[in-house]
Amino acid sequence: MSTDPSPPPAPERQAPNNQAPSNQAQRTSSSYRLPALDSKFILSDSMRGTRLMLEYEKAEERLRDWGVRSTLVTFGSARVRSPDAVATAEETARVAEFPQSTRWYAEALAFGRLASERGGALDGWPGGYRDNVIATGGGGGLMAAVNRGAWEVGAPSIGFNIALPHEQEPNPYTTPELTFQFHYFAMRKLHFAMRAAGLVIFPGGFGTLDEMFEILTLRQTGKSAPIPVVLMDKAYWTRVLDFGLLAKTGMISAADLELFSFADDAEGIWRALVAHGLKVPRQHAPDTSPAFQNP
Numbered sequence: 084m085s086t087d088p089s090p091p092p093a094p095e096r097q098a099p100n101n102q103a104p105s106n107q108a109q110r111t112s113s114s115y116r117l118p119a120l121d122s123k124f125i126l127s128d129s130m131r132g133t134r135l136m137l138e139y140e141k142a143e144e145r146l147r148d149w150g151v152r153s154t155l156v157t158f159g160s161a162r163v164r165s166p167d168a169v170a171t172a173e174e175t176a177r178v179a180e181f182p183q184s185t186r187w188y189a190e191a192l193a194f195g196r197l198a199s200e201r202g203g204a205l206d207g208w209p210g211g212y213r214d215n216v217i218a219t220g221g222g223g224g225l226m227a228a229v230n231r232g233a234w235e236v237g238a239p240s241i242g243f244n245i246a247l248p249h250e251q252e253p254n255p256y257t258t259p260e261l262t263f264q265f266h267y268f269a270m271r272k273l274h275f276a277m278r279a280a281g282l283v284i285f286p287g288g289f290g291t292l293d294e295m296f297e298i299l300t301l302r303q304t305g306k307s308a309p310i311p312v313v314l315m316d317k318a319y320w321t322r323v324l325d326f327g328l329l330a331k332t333g334m335i336s337a338a339d340l341e342l343f344s345f346a347d348d349a350e351g352i353w354r355a356l357v358a359h360g361l362k363v364p365r366q367h368a369p370d371t372s373p374a375f376q377n378p
Contacts, residue, residue: 138266145260145261146241151212152214153214154215154278154280156219156275157191158283158291159287159291161287162223163286191229193349193350195229195231195234195240197353198352198353199216204217214280215363218241218279219240220244220245221241221263222244222254225286234256239261241262245265246266281311283352284314284315285315286316286319295312298310303339311344311358311360313344313352313355314343315345316345316347320345344358
């Protein structure tokens, strides 16, 4: 029995009138398509690493183009509605039971304004750097409020959106050229972390908790540089999470409780950020703050 692995010879084919056959099949074959234009190939399992690289590089290029050197990452619930938005009966009932959500929105809006004015997001253009640019998950609710605050003072802000089956679509206040969409949570988290000069966490649910603990874990394990982490509304967070119990039972160390602080309004958030090491350009810093140093 033959063990020759070569394929059998192709049968002879004779084109009509002794003309060469058409190359239509070759030209329309997916293998002939340029790889960058072959969506089936790009979306195949073998190209997952390439897709991760593309998600990193696209956002990185745009952020460099805009001179974004550092960010203030801000998270909070996408489900808190603007007070002037049309609310469902369920949302109206929730606000009646928890009226503080209206205050959360107002403070998120105020924080977006003052952080953009004082942090350096309006500086360094063209040809320079912007620092402490607001960066959110790009969705609605409290994230939209923070982006809106930046938008109202003419500052750029970033929306790192994630493709989800519900809830997520870009809010209208992020800078269009800095509005991104990610498929991979891991790459989105990398972009949140790599330029973060500070983290502000407004009240929220699973997604907000995920981002908060992501940064806190990086800080706890020394995988990121020291940055201030501020939780807005101490009453909410200490009711949702018993941080003291975590330390008392040895799940975290007492020193880990120093990785974050609390604030109850926009001015308090800003003071806590600066007090815990946020670098502010000299022209925006109070007299007692050191001059800004490049990260």
